[in-house]
Amino acid sequence: MNGGAGSASPRERRFSAQDGLSLFWRDYGETQSDPLPVLCLPGLTRNGKDYASLARRLSATRRVLCPDYRGRGRSGYDPDWRNYRPETVLNDIAHLLAVAGVHRCIVIGTSFGGLLGLGLAAAMPTALAGLVMNDIGPDIETSPYAQLLDVIGRDHPLSGWDQAVPALRAMFPGLVFQNKAAWEPAARNTWKEGQDGRLHIDWDPALARLLRMAPTPKPFWTLYRAVRRLPVLAVRGEKSEMLSQDCFDRMAREKPDLARVTVPGAGHVPTLDEPEPRAAIDAFLAAL
Numbered sequence: 001m002n003g004g005a006g007s008a009s010p011r012e013r014r015f016s017a018q019d020g021l022s023l024f025w026r027d028y029g030e031t032q033s034d035p036l037p038v039l040c041l042p043g044l045t046r047n048g049k050d051y052a053s054l055a056r057r058l059s060a061t062r063r064v065l066c067p068d069y070r071g072r073g074r075s076g077y078d079p080d081w082r083n084y085r086p087e088t089v090l091n092d093i094a095h096l097l098a099v100a101g102v103h104r105c106i107v108i109g110t111s112f113g114g115l116l117g118l119g120l121a122a123a124m125p126t127a128l129a130g131l132v133m134n135d136i137g138p139d140i141e142t143s144p145y146a147q148l149l150d151v152i153g154r155d156h157p158l159s160g161w162d163q164a165v166p167a168l169r170a171m172f173p174g175l176v177f178q179n180k181a182a183w184e185p186a187a188r189n190t191w192k193e194g195q196d197g198r199l200h201i202d203w204d205p206a207l208a209r210l211l212r213m214a215p216t217p218k219p220f221w222t223l224y225r226a227v228r229r230l231p232v233l234a235v236r237g238e239k240s241e242m243l244s245q246d247c248f249d250r251m252a253r254e255k256p257d258l259a260r261v262t263v264p265g266a267g268h269v270p271t272l273d274e275p276e277p278r279a280a281i282d283a284f285l286a287a288l
Contacts, residue, residue, distance in 0.1 A: 010055065010066070015099045017070065017092050019083070024048075024074035025067040025096060029059030036129050036288060037063035039097070039105045041113030043269065045152050045203040047073025049189040050110065054272050058285070065105075067096055071204035081206035090119050097127065106288060108281070110134040110269050111242065115220060122226035130231040130288045132281060135240050135269040138220040139247040147174075153208030156191075158199040164191055174241045176267030178274045186271075224254065233259040233284045235277050237266035259284060 010026035017023050026048050029037075038058055040051040048066030055064040068075040069089050078084060093116065097105070106129050109117035114133035121128050151171050158167055164187035169175070177183060191199040232255060236248050252258045261280040263270040270277055 010059075015096065017095060021070055021078055021083075022076040023067065023070060023092055023096070025065060025100075026052075026055070027100065028055045028064040028066070029062055031063055031101070033062045035062035035285070037065060037100075037102050037105045038285070039093070039102070039107045040064060040066045041093070041107060041109040041116050042066075042069070042072075043110045044112035044148070045072060045201075045207065046110070046189065047075075047202060049073065050186075050271075051108075053185075054108070054281075062285075063102075065096065065100055065102065067093065071207055073202055077204045077206075081204075081209045084204075084207050084210045086116065086119060090116060090123060093120065094124060103127065104129050106130040106132070106285065108132040108134065108272070109136070110272075111136045115223075118220060118223040118226060121230060122223055125226070128227075128230060130233075130284065131227055132233045132235065132284065134235045134272060134277075135237050135243050137234070137243045137247040137251050138224045139244065139250075140219075141242050141244060149208050149211055152201075152203065153205050153212075155201050155205060157194075158191060161188070161191075161199065164188065164199065174267055176237070176239050176265065177271065178263055178265040179271075182271050182273070221254070224251070228255060231257075231259070231284065231288060233261070233280055235261050235263065235270055235272070235280070237263050237268055237270045239265070239267040240269075242268040 010028045013027055014022055014024050040055060042048060042050050047068040051066045055066050058064050070092060071077050071084055104127055107117040114136035117131045156167060158164060165183045168187045168190055190202060192202045194200045234251055236243050252260060261276050263274050263276050
């Protein structure tokens with residue numbers, strides 16, 4: 001596909017990871033646009049489809065890269081679940097930037113993607129010009145995390161799309177959106193059509209095997225200090241169960257120039273299509 005500036009249709013691309021696994025990514029906007037490109041990193045089990053609306057909007061003026069991590073979306077499933085560790089994913093992202101010819105970018109990371117943004121800042125400090133952390137911080141609340149392990153470790157097959165929204169609500173009872181219209185695309189991005197005619201989750205359930213090896217996530221404050229000199233925007237859902245208000249406030253104390261926005265009525269995670277983060281992201285990008 002050929003997507004120009006502001007095109008609704010991205011270029012759909014693949015590249016081979018260092019170990020040969022086929023990885024998929026969407027490339028929006030002009031490849032040689034003057035503003036810094038944006039790299040959108042989705043949540044733990046999510047994929048680049050979650051960023052479609054944001055990417056289409058931003059691609060009117062800049063290039064936007066939306067990868068599917070290994071074991072998610074249209075990227076290959078790794079035969080060795082141990083390769084789903086964050087270090088491997090960071091290596092995949094570094095290879096993506098090289099393949100795309102991107103030497104410096106702004107990262108927008110949702111949940112797990114925000115932590116990967118911190119990792120990139122530490123591992124490739126010259127590659128990052130700024131970071132947007134969507135509903136994630138150095139302290140991760142353990143209660144919703146434990147529930148997540150049970151949900152992602154098995155398939156949740158459905159017989160039709162009419163079941164998708166109710167099933168998503170049942171799988172993630174803490175999921176709250178500011179706008180009710182967000183439920184349909186969120187559900188569409190959670191399942192895929194299988195060869196058996198049923199819908200199946202759009203990630204590899206083997207992801208949970210790796211996470212169960214360390215069921216209690218460690219604080220990431222040391223990693224957070226890697227962005228001390230970078231422009232950072234932190235987004236929090238008002239009803240988030242993953243990013244507490246205490247952690248959100250400490251992030252500001254640790255980094256006094258931190259830009260922050262709270263999304264009223266949203267839980268984990270804001271879609272970034274809400275008015276508050278839209279305005280905040282636009283202002284943040286305009287300053288870089």
